[in-house]
Amino acid sequence: MEIYRTRYEVDNLKSLYARYGSKPTPSKVFLLGCENGDVSSKFQPSLVKVNWKYSDSAQIKTISFQKNYIFNANAKKFLDIGLPEELPNEYFSYTRNGKRQAILKTKSDSKSTKPEQFIVVYDQDKVIKTIDVKSLNDQMTILENASYSSFVLNDDGTILLCTVEVNEKSTKGKEDNPSLADYDINSHEYRQSWGEQMNTIFHSSIAIINLELNKLVLIEKVGSSLVEPFFFKSSDNTHYSVGCIGLQELPYKLGLIYCPTRGSFLLGCKVSTEFSEVSPVEPEVYYGQEANLNFSNPRVYHNNQLNGFDCKVLFLERNAGGPHNKSVRLQQFCFETRKVQTIIDNKENRKLNASKTEYSDIGPLFVNNLPKNCFSNDGKYAFLSSYTPLETKVFAINLSECFMKPLPFHHESCDVLDVENNWITAVGSSINYLPNAYLCNLNEVSDDFTNLQWMPIEDEDSKKLTKIHFETFSFPSRDFPDKLVNCIFTSPVDMVKTPGPTMIMPHGGPHSITPACYYRSIAQYTELGLKTVLVNYVGSLGVDDEYVNALLGNVGTSDVHDVYDSIQYVIKNKHADKDRIILSGGSHGGFLVTSISGQHPELGFLACISRNPVIDLTSMCVTSDIPDWTICEALGNKGLIPFNRMYATSPQEVATMHNVSPIAHIQNVKVPTLLLLGKEDLRVPHSQGLIYHKLLKAKGIETRCFIYDDCHSLQKINVDFDCFINMAKFIEKFIYYKL
Template sequence: MDSDQITGVYAKVSGLPAPLSAHVSEEQLPEVRLYTVTAEWIQSDLVQSARLRYSQQWTLIADSNNHRSIRTVLPPGPCTPVSGELLSEVSPIHGLRAVIRETGSQQLLQIWDRHGLRKCLNLSALNIHGRVYDDAQFGCLRWSECESKLLYVAESSRSASAETRPGESASRKDRSVYCEDWGEALTDKSVPALCVVDLHGGAVGVLQGVPPDVSPGQALWAPGTQSVFFVGWYHEPFRLGLKFCSNRRSALFRLGLDGHCECISGDNLSVSCPRLSPDGSTLIYLQGRVFGPHNQCHSVQQLDLKTWKISTMLDVVSRPQAGEFAGVYEALPSHCWSADGQKVVFSSAIRNCKDVFMVDRRTKKVTSLSDKHQRELEDLSDLSKVYGCWKLLTVQRDLMVVCCSSPNSPPMLRVGFLPSAGETVNWRTLQQPIMTFDYLWTALDVTPPSEEDNQCYPGLDFGAVLVKPSRVVCETRTPLVVFIHGGPHSQFPAEWNSTTAGLVELGFAVLMVNYRGSTGFGQDNIMSLIGQIGSQDVKDVQRAVMTALQSDKTLDPKRLAVIGGSHGGFLSCHLIGQYPDFYRACAARNPVINAATLLGTSDIVDWRYTSAGFQFSYDNVPTAETLAAMLQKSPIAHAALIKAPVLLMLGGKDRRVSPHQGLELYKILKSRGSPVRLLWFPEEGHSLSRVDTQVDCFLNTVLWLRQHL
């Protein structure tokens, strides 16, 4: 198979659309009730090397006697491209649509109604603030209750945030002054500001009163229109990277339009995702620890806006029971409340899967809403009927819109009404994916032997997902690619993954490992990795590989490769150094190679201390002890033993893991005459996320694996 054919396979599996968001509206007619579901999708186009966004709309006809029973789903209308839209939000009463749109260098605020464009403001020309934030970390676009105001976050005007001496212009004074940003993937975010548009008069203003040591974001209107809630991240004494890091010191604030600001949540906590109940009586938010693991299990806190008392709705789950709810590990959707304000709906990792859950505020009982468990009981032998990943996009008017997928089934939309007590959800599929794939997949549970048990957190297990072709080619055993996630505190759920699908389509089996430290297994599992990197996680991956080989004799133990990015690259390079005769090839994206030399170059310096088992503080100065421990826990300590050919893929603008990490290994392997190849992407960051970059990485990885397996 030549390069064009491999690229064609990747185009096939990566070009399938995935839903980003959804909105629900309803209309009561004389005999029926209509629900309109509007979904926004994203799709990669290799021809243009771009990601395209479009919207699609479905009409659901509910039963005349039971509004919670969907009688008919009408075929969707044509897909409508969404060009240049950064943010959009539909108003709760009149269905007005606010859009922040980018055209060239200009950012516009548009208000649309059923008759067309009602209002348009050129935010760039007004020069009140800098660029509007459209990222998930800070960004928001919120309607006030009366639908006369809009709230969003933008970069402060540099002249407004600078202090100037008499007779000195701000532009000249600041020309060479270093300005901190919020790190990897947020390099254009430095000093965010809360902005309000008065739609009646067209005035745009920046809210005053935000504490100077705080960066605001994730804002929403408080009941009434005289104050707003926001999350503030403390940026003193200096900023640490925020992307993928939910452990940053932050707090929930209330800011009056008169400039009075007060902190609501406790000190030395990490908070995010404030969500107001439909009746305006309760605000919930996620809360976690500061420092330590940069992703973790969160608690859900609720603030009674009448008494201003905070209580815990859902606590951190330290060690879940088998099959039970394992905790909250990801952001809440912007709409997550039931219509009566008594239930909260969200999705979260649970072992090797992801599920949709509902918690009752009164009883605090958590219920799984997917039909995954029911189908497993019906037919344990046929996982093709089970969606391994359920992700909630929205719940509005008690109608849930979820994205479902599996390793052999691309993303699709399903809808269902919140159930009453004792009932199950009657899920309806809006549209099947354009194609499914004849792959076999299974979730593995792995228990470490006693000698690999963690003495501080004994008795923990972990998991993996094995995906392979349904038929063995030419009656030979299938080569196995071990795919390791980064993070390290993240997860490989049993969902659609274009890299995995592409490899399986080309005849490889893929083992995606959720080693101890991954999300979905409880907080103890996450904490067990602290101070144990390069040892516990390496042994876990090797244990998972041995488990897969022993349980599936169609896999070829003589043709094994390992791939991964970031911490997954760290583990990939560890494995070929610690087990030099076991793996035949390695492909690593932006891997951590030498934690000691990474210490001063990463935007998350706190993790470098924590991962090695040391306490972090802002005024830490490296000692010989810490540097020695970091070096000992790094793949570079085993580099001289590496025999497997190594493919490295590095982003020249990576702020999380400096590309010089990969270059260190490259030079060592070159000096020893070991097979090594390096791909350099000068404009890429840590995620190597551009469409053309991902094509290059996949193509070169496959060619490398085929050459050496």
């Protein structure tokens, strides 16, 4: 361990953070090769453009850049050419033939609360025109939230769909004097947003914009925020057919990000090609009238031969309410017949192998995002990535025969980015492999996909992190013997067989997962001589809904047992030093590390690091933007909770919520504790961690608390940087200087 000691010096920590922050991740791949944009069944890209992004700790921002690669079809290799070109941070959309592009340019003015926005339209040679968004509607803002919005061009690039917010005329800046003639008596009325990281989004609509005529038609529905617009097949050439998802707003909104269980609708409408409608147009509810389902990621197959959209939309569906991020049904709705077809259901449970030591590859889909284009050229298959118990795998979905097949990949994680001209583009990584872009040519693949070949864009040897060793292990949960706890163990290569300090890292959620993909934090911890254990306790994603639901009503008990047993496992089997166990977790992971530090002080933990932890469930349900989460997890409610029941309604429920909370065990805590909190956190308000810090100080327990101008994720670059430095310095004291 002494060889790692100097790495805890502040300057060395800064260099370490900057070094791994500068390692880029691919975000988009463009394939060029067809003359005049013609699509061939045997398309071969001659030039590949890859967008990469990384964190620049000097400029304190995320940088995107593009690199160009020539494809050698015979050698199946890529040669990078020229220098990388930095990209502006802009929202954009291309036509499918690549002949037109629309870019949204946003200029923020510190003197104005509303940014200036411009739509710039390009063809292959030049800028065609620039449209000031104010000229379309002076109260409209085009939304750029990646998990909420869409920016979609039609085939010829003349019509744009986007998600917008139309604000009421503001009186802000005027003297707040009721005696004035134009005083707005409603200016202080409470308006509810969509919560964490969406606190400026109140009621969204869809704008369909004719880029040639500078005309706009708004699509709006009272009581619903409209999101994710898409085109589908029109019955005639006098109308555009537009679909979207409607999110239920009434009686009040629940936090949306990370919570794809909100009641929603599938809607559609027609807009004349002359844009003659009186705006706004109200869409019709086609599916989900009861608002007891959640829909997301609508995708419409585009028939390249007919140069048009299909009348069917593929989308993800969950039951509304209950645990967040549960498995999905892959559904297909036909706008002509108004019938829905289940392509892949989520009822079947994942099976254990004969020895009961691992799960099978086939089970329900755990998917939060579909690629923007996920279809093969013939429309027979859709391709997507789904969590399995410890990995992220690619699946081919046969849309006519309704079955799925996992596709082989040589690393543990593969996320599909796009399917273009029968080429799949994806990002692959592993715990000890940096993210790389990969291409797969479906034109050369057999019907059973057995000869599928992934081609790396950049040399794989350059992505190998040789200092990191990792392995996976599983064991039966003591509370659910028929279910496995799935874990990942990492270690510096030179310490695999040597006892060393070990960080126990349960994930947040709790219905989330830590699959075996690349994590910058793990690479940094390895450089500091730390082993880590990533614990996927019962209730995590990737197995099935029975596994997810098992945790409901058992938080603070079964999940704590799973974490405790994983600690005992690595002490016994993986050379974790029992006297140097460090706890680290955020959100529900913070709930778990503060819970186990109070429930098991006899383990003598070296230190505890907790980021935006849930400390007291009784107060969470009245301060969080997701009160349903508290009732679901603490009281075991698996279904759609009535809006007037999203709080503890009896002394018994209050007692239950208190007893499973970390605050109930604070008198037993002995471990030095570092708290990292976000002042702007609407999900787990920072008052949760702050009261814990104050109570520890009152007990005389060593504790530090840092509060940042950030939200729940604490992912602003300067915040993440500071968290890493202070975390490292906090544990250094106890690893090297503890008496």
